[in-house]
Amino acid sequence: MDYSIDCIRYFIIYSRFVTEAIGMKKTIGICMGSSCFARGNREHLELIENYLHGNKIEAEVKFSGCRCRNECGRGPNIEINGCLYHEVDTGTLLDLLVYHFSDVNIGV
Ligand code: FES
Secondary structure (H helix, E strand, O other): OOHHHHHHEEEEHHHHHHHHHHOOEEEEEEOOHHHHHHHHHHHHHHHHHHHHHHHOOOHEEEEEEEEEOOOOHHHOOEEOOOEEEEOOOHHHHHHHHHHHOOOOOOOO
């Protein structure tokens, strides 16, 4: 199923609103299946860890790996705050991290 850009924007904004409104912890789920891992999530794993550590927000974000989601052809896949992103490259991932987590307060 393909979504228009407007539809994707709606999902991103809605998921961010719901997450903040009900006080849910923010989440990142990275697909660790062999296809996604080989197609970029090996590097993305380290990039996400460095981003969370560098911004001192590890405690505020639940970061976990997941098994293959049967979306291999559209990988590498990463889920952030309930939105599943496909064909993620390094530049897109950095943009997504800034978008989703730039407002996270440091848990000091
Ligand atoms: S390996 Fe990631 S969806 Fe299959």
